[in-house]
Amino acid sequence: MTIGQLCCVKKRILSMKYSGLLLSASVLLAVGVMSGCATDQAAQVENASATSWVKQPVSVTIALGKPYTLQFDKMAAKLTPQQEEILTSLALQMKDAKSIILRGYCNKRDIGNAKDSALARAVNVQKFLVSQGIADQKMSLRYNTDDAEHAVELELGN
Structure with missing residues (x-):
């Protein structure tokens, strides 16, 4: 090499x-x-x-005159456990309100009996709130079938 x-x-x-x-x-x-x-x-x-296993508390508030919306699936009127938890957290605030408007929404283009579905959602929310100790007399139900929503809107009045 x-x-x-x-x-x-x-x-x-x-x-x-x-x-x-x-x-x-x-x-x-x-x-x-x-x-x-x-x-x-x-x-x-x-x-x-x-x-x-530890549940984080739900903290939701509604300003007077400003609506809070609970969303629903298109074909659902029954409250979910999450919605019940939200309503439970709002119960104390609703007890102090002088009036509560529950407006059910259901899009009439999606469902044939939209008025009944919208009102059924609002009624289910109302029943749950009554079970939480909120007076039935201060709640009024309304519905809307024109908007493309499936929800219940809660509005507190003073």
Whole structure:
């Protein structure tokens, strides 16, 4: 072998050592990152499962004269547990109101008996509020079938 060939071989060996070192460092970095992600994810799952049974309180307020809207599915008139929770959080505020307007919405382009559906939604909200101790006499029911909504709007009057 000539000196030129030996230099070439030496460069290749150094290059391979450098590549191997770089590859090893890359693998170690990837393993470290992956194990860190797994640990964090496990901790997040553990923390979530430890507190998943704790319900966060719902805090909703309605300004006088400003409506609050409960959305419904197109074919639904029954209150969901989430809607009942919202109404429960509003009960104290509604007890203090002098009047409450419950306006049921149902789009007449979506449902044939839109008036009945809109009123059924408002009546279900009214029944739930009465069960929460709100006087039936202060509530009035209305309906709207022209707007493209499926909801009940609550408006407090002073």
